[in-house]
Amino acid sequence: MTHMGLLLAAVLFVLGLAGLLARRNLLMILVSIEIMLNAAGLAFIAAGAAWNQPDGQVMFLFILTVAAAEVAVGLALVLQLHHQTKSVDADRANRMRG
Amino acid sequence: MHPAIYNALWLEPVIPFASSFVLLVAGRKMGRRAAAWLGSCSILASFLIALAIAVAWDGAPFTQTVWHWIAVGSFQVDMGLYLDALSVVMTLAVSFVSFLIHVYSTEHMRESEGYERFFAYMNLFVASMLTLTLANNLLLLLLGWEGVGLCSYLLIGFWYGDEANGLAGRKAFIVTRTGDTAFILGLFLLFNQLGTLDIQPLLQRAAAHWHVGAAAAEVAAFLLLGGAVGKSAQLPLQTWLPDAMAGPTPTSALIHAATMVTAGVYLIARMHGLYELAPAALFAVALIGFATLLLAGCSALTQHDIKRILAYSTVSQIGYMFLALGVGAWSAAIFHLVTHAFFKALLFLASGVVIHALNDEHDIFRMGGLRHKLPLAFWCFVLAGCSLAGLPLITAGFYSKGLIIWQAYSSPLGTTWLWIGALTGAFLTALYIFRLIFVVFYGSEKLAPQHFPGPAVQWPMVVLAFLSMVAGFIDLPVALGGGEHLSRFLAPALPLVAQARPTALGEIGSEVIAAIVFFVGVYLIYLFQLQRPSLTETLMAGGFTQGLHRYWYSDWGMDWLYDRALVRPTIAVARADQHDVVDLFFAGIGALCGGLYRGLRLTQNGQVRRYAAWIAAGAILLLVVGLW
Amino acid sequence: MPVLFGFAAIIAIVATVMAISRLNAVHALLYLVPSLLAVAVAIYALGAPYLAALEVIIYAGAIMVLFVFVTMMLNLGEASKRQEQQWQPGRGWIGPTILAGLLFAAFLVSLLRAGPPTAAHYVGPHDVGLALMSTYVLGVELASMLLMGAAVAAYHLGVAVVGKQQKAAETAAKVGTP
Numbered sequence: 053m054t055h056m057g058l059l060l061a062a063v064l065f066v067l068g069l070a071g072l073l074a075r076r077n078l079l080m081i082l083v084s085i086e087i088m089l090n091a092a093g094l095a096f097i098a099a100g101a102a103w104n105q106p107d108g109q110v111m112f113l114f115i116l117t118v119a120a121a122e123v124a125v126g127l128a129l130v131l132q133l134h135h136q137t138k139s140v141d142a143d144r145a146n147r148m149r150g
Numbered sequence: 151m152h153p154a155i156y157n158a159l160w161l162e163p164v165i166p167f168a169s170s171f172v173l174l175v176a177g178r179k180m181g182r183r184a185a186a187w188l189g190s191c192s193i194l195a196s197f198l199i200a201l202a203i204a205v206a207w208d209g210a211p212f213t214q215t216v217w218h219w220i221a222v223g224s225f226q227v228d229m230g231l232y233l234d235a236l237s238v239v240m241t242l243a244v245s246f247v248s249f250l251i252h253v254y255s256t257e258h259m260r261e262s263e264g265y266e267r268f269f270a271y272m273n274l275f276v277a278s279m280l281t282l283t284l285a286n287n288l289l290l291l292l293l294g295w296e297g298v299g300l301c302s303y304l305l306i307g308f309w310y311g312d313e314a315n316g317l318a319g320r321k322a323f324i325v326t327r328t329g330d331t332a333f334i335l336g337l338f339l340l341f342n343q344l345g346t347l348d349i350q351p352l353l354q355r356a357a358a359h360w361h362v363g364a365a366a367a368e369v370a371a372f373l374l375l376g377g378a379v380g381k382s383a384q385l386p387l388q389t390w391l392p393d394a395m396a397g398p399t400p401t402s403a404l405i406h407a408a409t410m411v412t413a414g415v416y417l418i419a420r421m422h423g424l425y426e427l428a429p430a431a432l433f434a435v436a437l438i439g440f441a442t443l444l445l446a447g448c449s450a451l452t453q454h455d456i457k458r459i460l461a462y463s464t465v466s467q468i469g470y471m472f473l474a475l476g477v478g479a480w481s482a483a484i485f486h487l488v489t490h491a492f493f494k495a496l497l498f499l500a501s502g503v504v505i506h507a508l509n510d511e512h513d514i515f516r517m518g519g520l521r522h523k524l525p526l527a528f529w530c531f532v533l534a535g536c537s538l539a540g541l542p543l544i545t546a547g548f549y550s551k552g553l554i555i556w557q558a559y560s561s562p563l564g565t566t567w568l569w570i571g572a573l574t575g576a577f578l579t580a581l582y583i584f585r586l587i588f589v590v591f592y593g594s595e596k597l598a599p600q601h602f603p604g605p606a607v608q609w610p611m612v613v614l615a616f617l618s619m620v621a622g623f624i625d626l627p628v629a630l631g632g633g634e635h636l637s638r639f640l641a642p643a644l645p646l647v648a649q650a651r652p653t654a655l656g657e658i659g660s661e662v663i664a665a666i667v668f669f670v671g672v673y674l675i676y677l678f679q680l681q682r683p684s685l686t687e688t689l690m691a692g693g694f695t696q697g698l699h700r701y702w703y704s705d706w707g708m709d710w711l712y713d714r715a716l717v718r719p720t721i722a723v724a725r726a727d728q729h730d731v732v733d734l735f736f737a738g739i740g741a742l743c744g745g746l747y748r749g750l751r752l753t754q755n756g757q758v759r760r761y762a763a764w765i766a767a768g769a770i771l772l773l774v775v776g777l778w
Numbered sequence: 779m780p781v782l783f784g785f786a787a788i789i790a791i792v793a794t795v796m797a798i799s800r801l802n803a804v805h806a807l808l809y810l811v812p813s814l815l816a817v818a819v820a821i822y823a824l825g826a827p828y829l830a831a832l833e834v835i836i837y838a839g840a841i842m843v844l845f846v847f848v849t850m851m852l853n854l855g856e857a858s859k860r861q862e863q864q865w866q867p868g869r870g871w872i873g874p875t876i877l878a879g880l881l882f883a884a885f886l887v888s889l890l891r892a893g894p895p896t897a898a899h900y901v902g903p904h905d906v907g908l909a910l911m912s913t914y915v916l917g918v919e920l921a922s923m924l925l926m927g928a929a930v931a932a933y934h935l936g937v938a939v940v941g942k943q944q945k946a947a948e949t950a951a952k953v954g955t956p
Contacts, residue, residue: 053780055895057824060787062885064794064817066878071798073763073874076865079803079849081759083810086841087794090833094817101824104899106909109829110917113910116836117921121928123841127848128935134852141865148756763873770881777888 057098064091078130078140082123089119153206155199159231160216162196162241163284163294166277170270177266186256189269193252193276197245204238209642211350213286220289227347232286236484236643239636240283240416243488247408247495248276250610254499255400257606258506262398268308272404275301279409283416287348288337291417295333295381298410299326305405306397315396322390329380329387336373339366353423360427371424371431375438378414384472385442388465389708395457399502402457407464407498408491415471415487419480419644426478432563436476440571443469445706447578451585452703455512456501459586462705463538464494466575470554473572477564479557480644481637485625486550488636492621493537493547496614500530503607504590507599514586519595526603528591530611535587537618539580539672542665549622551576556627556660560650569660573667580671588679627657779898783823790816801866803854807845814838828903 068087075081093112100108130140137144169192177185212233220227252272259268278297285291307319341347343366344355360367378384383391383406394406405411418425418435425432443466450462467490474483504520504527505512521528537547555576559569603611625636637646655663678686689695701707753764793813800806814837822830867874910918 053783053824053895053898055889055892056780056783056787057820057898058885058889060790060820062882062889063791066882066885067791067794067798069766069881070871070874070878073759073766073877074867074871075798076759076867077803077854079845079852079854080798080806081762083806083845084798086837086845087797087810087813090814090817090837094821097821097824097826097829098898100901101826101898102896104901106901106905107913109826109901109906110909110914112826112829113832113906114917114921116832117925120836120841121924123844124928124932125935127844128932130848131851132935139861140852140854142758145758146756148754763877766877766881770877770884773881773884777884 054098054102057101058095061091061095061098064088064094076142078133078142081142082126082130085126086119086123089115089122152210152212153203153208155202155206156212156214156233158199159203159212159214159233159284162199162245163231163277163280165195165199166192166273166280168192170273170277173266173270173273177270180266182260182265185266185269189273190249190252190256192273193245193249196276196280197242197249200238200241200245203233204242207235207238209235211642224345225341227287227289229290230286230348231284232349233284234643235640236416236419237284239484239488239640241280243491244279244283244409245276247491247614248272248279248404250613251400251404251408251495251499254403254502254607254610255398257604258400258502259398262309264308268305268398271301271304271308272400275305275405275410279413282413286350287346288340288352289347291349291420292333292337295330295377295413295417298405298413299323299330299381302326302394302405302410305401306394308397308401318390318393318396322394325387325390326380329377331376332373332380333377336370336377339370339373343370349420353421356424356427362427363429364427367424367427368430371421371428372434374417374421374424375431375435378417379438380414381417382411382414382468382472383465384414384438384468385445386708388442388446389705389712391465392453392458392461392705395455395461399457399498399505402461403495403498403502406461407494411464411468412471412487412491415468415475415483418472418475419484422475422480422644425475429563432476432478434476435472436558436563436568439469439472439474439476440568441469442466443473443575444571444578447575447582448702449705450582451578452699454515456504456514456517456586456590457498457512459514459582460494460497460501463497463579463582466579467494467538470551470572470575473558473568474554477557477561477568477647479554479561479647481625481640481646482550482553482557484640484644485636486554489537489546489550489618489621492614493534493545493618496530496534496611496618497538499607499611499614500527500534503527503530503603503611504599506603507601508597509600511597514589516596517590518593518597519591520599521591523595523599524591524602526608526611530615531587531591533615534618535583539583540576540664540668542661542668544619546618546620546622548661548664548668549625549627552661552664553625553627555664556657557647559655559660560653560657561647562651564651573664576664577667577671580668581675584672584675585679588675592680627661779823783820786816786819786823789813790820801863802859803849804846807842807849810845811838811842814842824898825900826906828906 065088068084068091071084071087072081075084093115096108096111096115098108100106100111133145134140169188173180173185173188180188213230214233215228215230217229218226219229252269255268255272259265262268275298278294278301280294282291282294282298285294303319303323305319306322307316309315337347340352344352344359346352346355356367380387391406391411395402397406425435446462446466446469450459450466453459453462467486471483471486471490474480474486504517504524507520507524507527508517511517533545537545540548540551542548555569555572558564558572559566625634628634678689690699704710753760790813793809793816797806797809797813800809815834818830818833818838821833
């Protein structure tokens with residue numbers, strides 16, 4: 053069953069990646085990142101269950117913490133960008149001329 | 151056991167090296183007075199050491215190894231100094247004349263910018279020259295040789311603001327370099343054949359391995375002669391010396407009259423053992439000297455720049471030294487080297503006084519009647535000029551040149567033609583130098599002198615004038631009641647001339663004829679220049695004489711010849727080869743970098759999503775590679 | 779258990795697909811929540827009840843709430859529908875799908891190379907707690923510092939926005955229109 057767990061994690065991760073690369077709305081990009089993080093944590097849990105150790109779950113806890121911190125700061129940045137460019141377009145944050 | 155003072159030998163070149171370094175690094179901060187003192191005192195120190203060594207000289211050669219320079223397999227070269235009679239004489243002459251000229255420059259160069267730089271270069275020059283004369287092996291000699299070449303370049307182009315000076319320096323460097331290439335090839339050959347570059351062992355091995363006229367000896371001697379010809383401005387490489395007059399007058403006096411240009415003479419004298427094994431090369435030396443002294447004398451007669459006249463005169467006098475070497479009269483050449491250093495340096499210093507007094511006027515036909523206003527310059531010119539032309543009995547030049555003239559006739563290798571050529575050269579010398587004196591100091595005054603020399607200029611000139619009179623007595627010929635002291639002193643280093651060949655004319659006869667030539671020459675030029683100038687005009691009216699004048703003025707067309715035959719083709723080839731394969735390679739590297747830049751720059755477009763895509767792609771790639 | 783897991787997996791996948799493909803941001807978030815809940819059930823089925831609970835509380839409970847807040851603040855729902863229609867990927871799905879496919883293939887390969895499947899052992903909260911507070915206590919401290927830093931950063935970044943808005947309003951009121 054742990055293989056199934058890993059497989060599920062893989063599918064979710066891949067879906068999150070596709071969403072990250074395809075969407076232009078910054079918020080949707082952040083959502084996709086959350087999906088990826090979630091999938092990674094699921095993989096850890098499956099691994100921990102396979103080895104019959106709590107380490108997997110501990111790792112998932114840390115990932116959760118990191119995800120929470122990242123979301124907080126990321127959303128604050130999105131607010132900043134929206135304030136400056138009046139839009140949440142990821143392509144708007146670009147002053148380079150290359 | 152050698153006298154203790156010999157141990158100070160290494161200080162002779164090192165003190166000027168050190169002071170040159172200090173002046174180069176800290177000269178500006180030191181200020182002019184300190185620089186002048188340092189520059190002059192370092193040379194004084196070298197001179198005093200040379201003098202002390204000469205006084206304590208006990209006759210036995212002495213070698214001092216300062217440093218083990220190169221030790222690669224069988225190639226061992228040290229920085230070693232060799233003391234024998236020849237080096238004693240050379241170092242004394244070089245350091246003394248250098249010291250006097252340094253004192254002169256402290257005042258003469260006062261108005262020039264770069265004062266401290268001047269003394270730095272002059273000190274470096276003296277250090278290199280002393281290295282050259284004291285070197286015990288040919289590689290160290292080459293080091294000094296190149297050092298003097300460098301300083302010559304630096305000092306000719308001293309006032310580099312004017313492009314012409316830089317070009318003159320470049321010309322000097324390139325022409326002497328041509329000779330130096332031959333010199334270095336000669337060194338290769340000598341090392342290859344004889345296994346050493348230390349001079350004394352080399353000469354012994356040469357005598358042991360090679361018979362007289364051996365091909366290797368001839369080739370090596372010719373190659374070394376090539377170097378000497380370049381450095382001493384003899385035919386065919388004499389074209390740089392007249393242009394080198396673009397440098398400051400003390401430079402011309404020191405480098406291009408008294409010391410550097412005599413390096414070639416010194417080289418051949420030092421390597422006399424090799425030349426005794428190579429009669430063809432030795433004859434070439436005499437021939438070159440013979441041709442040069444005549445050609446340069448003719449050219450000197452037509453010039454109107456005061457320093458160019460003296461430059462051609464130098465070329466001509468060194469021709470005399472080469473002639474002496476070529477007939478085997480080694481010590482006569484050195485004798486003339488020493489006396490020439492005195493009177494030629496004096497001539498240049500006096501010309502510096504005149505030039506400076508007339509605000510940098512070089513053309514003698516714009517000068518005139520200066521003998522009352524510039525008495526020191528006048529008398530120095532007269533005394534030195536007489537010494538140069540060979541006023542009988544009371545001038546040094548008479549004895550040294552007379553000895554060469556006599557040896558050209560009587561030495562086993564001498565011939566009557568060489569003797570006649572030497573006498574013709576003496577005639578020309580009298581003509582051109584007194585032409586100079588009469589034009590500049592007699593007649594009506596055209597420009598009024600405005601700056602007059604001070605003590606720092608006057609005293610060195612007085613000393614040199616005294617020596618120009620008196621120095622001849624060190625080698626008075628036996629026939630005139632003298633003891634030939636210099637020749638005997640140099641005998642351990644430079645062998646005396648072998649038994650003279652039987653000739654119709656004795657030594658006294660030769661000296662008398664030389665004296666007659668002098669008086670005839672002076673009278674003729676007096677006639678043509680002062681008493682009856684109309685004679686000069688009729689002489690110069692003819693088309694033939696005008697053409698001859700132009701031809702001699704342009705140094706017998708040699709500059710034109712070199713320009714057409716060598717310089718222009720080289721430049722054309724260089725231009726054609728501008729964008730060759732090697733250039734393409736380096737340009738290609740640049741183009742590659744530019745192309746990579748343009749390509750990679752496109753990735754930095756500021757679009758976050760593209761960056762994310764690249765990151766994802768890269769991570770996936772790594773994962774795939776890791777799984778493989 | 780396996781049946782529960784399979785059921786939850788299917789729901790999670792379908793919900794995630796819907797979440798990433800919606801134009802309306804609020805709809806996307808609303809699809810994401812059941813995805814997270816389904817993942818929580820899957821975690822429970824894998825024998826980690828404590829973390830299943832945490833997933834619901836923190837992920838679905840706190841993080842999603844943050845997202846909803848910001849979405850509402852920026853008015854990204856119906857009002858921005860036209861904009862989203864402009865931005866919809868369309869053919870832009872091709873590249874990401876290929877990359878995603880490649881990655882999934884790599885995962886599959888590594889999974890296939892793994893050993894025989896093992897059963898999911900039950901690891902209770904007691905063991906997790908013990909591990910956290912003994913072996914990983916340093917990590918716990920670091921995590922708390924990280925959260926503190928995130929809170930401070932979010933405050934500063936946010937107050938700049940709000941502050942600027944307030945300042946703009948104040949200066950406009952003071953100066954008035956010239």
